[in-house]
Amino acid sequence: MSSSSTSYLLKPVNVTEHLEIINKYESESYPEDEAATYEKLKYRLENANSVFRGYFTSSTCSDDEEKLIGFVCGTKTQNKILTHDTMSVHDPSPNARTLCIHSVVIQQAYRKKGLGLAMLKSYLQYLKDENLCDKILLLSKSHLIHFYESAGFILNGESNVVHGQEKWYELEYKMN
Structure with missing residues (x-):
């Protein structure tokens, strides 16, 4: 009798293999007026792939x-600040040192198990290891502020960005 254990890996994703499932998870995770469209997700996969990472199961069972x-x-x-415009376009230049996070998504069946926080911490470590940015900004609903603070983000306050129906809060993570 063999036992298997599951570990999790942060890895690159691509349009061909992953766009459909990423779009499905995004749609299941955000209200319709907040979820990124298929086209926006495709744009991010194609143009901002270095800062788009998937979280995968990795079982010790070979099958x-x-x-x-x-x-x-x-x-x-x-x-240096988060605006609607900074969230809309990816700047690939070496001077683009602020990262605006759009989505942090875990499939419904894997939620409430600490995997979202583990994924986010792995992502932050990846960004540090690759020296991809100096700071990270993101928008959060009030009920998720503690989640992001647990990963090391600091609350900047209410955001001026309007997206969907609810009030958003801006959080920041400094890489140094």
């Missing part, structure tokens, strides 16, 4: 395939 269970994506900007 088990890796399964995408979540993802984190963002775009980079040269601006």
Whole structure:
């Protein structure tokens, strides 16, 4: 009798293999007026792939395939503040040192198990290891502020960005 254990890996994702499932998870995780469209997710995968990572299961059983269970994506900007515009376009230049995170998503079946926080911490470590940005900005609903603070983000306050029906709060993570 063999036992298997599951571990999790943060890895690159691509349009061909992963866009459909990423779009499904995004749609299941955010209200319709907040979820990124298929086109926006495709744009981010194609243009901001270095800061778009998937979270995969990795079983010790050889017959088990890796399964995408979540993802984190963002775009980079040269601006130091988060605005609707900085969230809309990816700046690939070396001077774009601020990362705006758009989505932190774990598939419904894997939630409430600490995997979202583990994924986010792995993502932050990846960004540090690759020296991809100096700071990270994101928008959060009030009930998720503690989640992001647990990963090391600091609350900047209410955001001026309007997206959907609810009030958003801006959080920041400094890489140094």
